[in-house]
Amino acid sequence: MAGNGVFAEIYDGEAEVYRYYAEGEWRKSSSAKSVSIINPTTRKTHFKVQACTQEEVNKVMDAAKVAQKAWARTPLWKRAELLHKAAAILKDHKAPIAHCLVKEIAKPAKDALTEVVRSGDLVSYTAEEGVRILGEGKLLVSDSFPGNERSKYCLSSKIPLGVVLAIPPFNYPVNLAVSKIAPALIAGNALVLKPPTQGAVAALHMIHCFHLAGFPKGLISCVTGKGSEIGDFLTMHPGVNCISFTGGDTGIAISKKAGMIPLQMELGGKDACIVLEDADLDLVAANIVKGGFSYSGQRCTAVKVVLIMDSVADEVVEKVKSKMGKLTVGPPEDDCDITPVVTESSANFIEGLVMDAKEKGATFCQEYRREGNLIWPLLLDHVRPDMRIAWEEPFGPVLPIIRIHSVEEGIHHCNASNFGLQGCVFTSDINKAIMISDAMETGTVQINSAPARGPDHFPFQGLKDSGIGSQGITNSINMMVKVKSTVINLPAPSYTMG
Numbered sequence: 001m002a003g004n005g006v007f008a009e010i011y012d013g014e015a016e017v018y019r020y021y022a023e024g025e026w027r028k029s030s031s032a033k034s035v036s037i038i039n040p041t042t043r044k045t046h047f048k049v050q051a052c053t054q055e056e057v058n059k060v061m062d063a064a065k066v067a068q069k070a071w072a073r074t075p076l077w078k079r080a081e082l083l084h085k086a087a088a089i090l091k092d093h094k095a096p097i098a099h100c101l102v103k104e105i106a107k108p109a110k111d112a113l114t115e116v117v118r119s120g121d122l123v124s125y126t127a128e129e130g131v132r133i134l135g136e137g138k139l140l141v142s143d144s145f146p147g148n149e150r151s152k153y154c155l156s157s158k159i160p161l162g163v164v165l166a167i168p169p170f171n172y173p174v175n176l177a178v179s180k181i182a183p184a185l186i187a188g189n190a191l192v193l194k195p196p197t198q199g200a201v202a203a204l205h206m207i208h209c210f211h212l213a214g215f216p217k218g219l220i221s222c223v224t225g226k227g228s229e230i231g232d233f234l235t236m237h238p239g240v241n242c243i244s245f246t247g248g249d250t251g252i253a254i255s256k257k258a259g260m261i262p263l264q265m266e267l268g269g270k271d272a273c274i275v276l277e278d279a280d281l282d283l284v285a286a287n288i289v290k291g292g293f294s295y296s297g298q299r300c301t302a303v304k305v306v307l308i309m310d311s312v313a314d315e316v317v318e319k320v321k322s323k324m325g326k327l328t329v330g331p332p333e334d335d336c337d338i339t340p341v342v343t344e345s346s347a348n349f350i351e352g353l354v355m356d357a358k359e360k361g362a363t364f365c366q367e368y369r370r371e372g373n374l375i376w377p378l379l380l381d382h383v384r385p386d387m388r389i390a391w392e393e394p395f396g397p398v399l400p401i402i403r404i405h406s407v408e409e410g411i412h413h414c415n416a417s418n419f420g421l422q423g424c425v426f427t428s429d430i431n432k433a434i435m436i437s438d439a440m441e442t443g444t445v446q447i448n449s450a451p452a453r454g455p456d457h458f459p460f461q462g463l464k465d466s467g468i469g470s471q472g473i474t475n476s477i478n479m480m481v482k483v484k485s486t487v488i489n490l491p492a493p494s495y496t497m498g
């Protein structure tokens, strides 16, 4: 179980606070303060983590610098071997980690297990991909550029950046942490993790799996605490050479304050689902429900606005309503489809969007119902662009439908958003689908399926306020290295013999 067995050393049972991880050890913060993690279901404190200090962050950074130098000299196959070991340990201990996800972020029990298994697979795949792509470099010869003879050979290879700071979000505190940790490590970097408060204990358990695998001291660290105390301090720390962040608007602030370092940012979306008259309407309804309501809509890739041709809207709305009626609502322990949203303030924000839509005349397909952080799934029909829900992301189980009269109208709404993460289009005409995909200003367009990040080796990126750079295993590895060239200058041009 959480904090027991192999995980006993990460927990200070006397103080009932989880320790943080630095220099290969589980430690108590000198602050003697803790941060409470509120269970979204009970709305009571469930876990506590250390409130680390800036001085502790400094120490972690110093240790990371030293450990990284030795790690960069560790053969690639050995780095891969350790990652495979960590992946296996992670999967072996999926139950206690999933338990934390259920209690900290109210993730339905089965989805919580899936997140851990998916994370183990991601780590293994990254190890394999790293061995393939980091083992290769390039040879360029000078005489392909005008004015040059064949007198210079350029050898380029990939070298680590140094210390990577990883900041994952609450909704995937394990998976979106390892999607940063594994590429950083295989590429020869050190890694400092700042987990989200909700999800921090699951992340600490995951980090312990890396510890058990035997990674060198100081190479991996995990600091917990208040964003107000260590947030800016971490992101503006001179020891950080790269930031990989997933979350909300905070990412925009980080990108303005960060120094001259590579940034990988994924900052949410308002993924549009465009439905044409010729679409398979049963497939549409199934994907609207899955895309809009899985994990209670708390996914950056959730369907967040449906733009549907008016002529088929009534039929689709009926089909969606009927499927929504089968969604189970309740605690994550019972593996319900709809579980409490992560915090009371999130629930209040969602409610604000719902009330705004109500005042402005949206049609409620179900009665609005909320108990604590639990919000029953709600479909809002006849939403208009003057309603907040047409543009803002609820990050909850509330989905707006906007009826459109032309494809252009749908594309226009999608492109008028500040976000540009993913989108999807449903049609049986592949030619139309490609044209619409090309016109949508989003990082990915799914044809005939709801948006999704996975499989985890696919490129994943957002345009506009949805992010900077591209993720996915291969892209993340490439983002966490720098190209280094060595040029051999010959005394005279060299041409092949004969």
Ligand code: G3H
Residues within 6 Å of the ligand: 171, 172, 298, 299, 300, 301, 451, 452, 453, 454
């Ligand atoms: O919440 C943001 C995640 O990147 C979405 O991942 O599509 O696998 O749910 P997912």
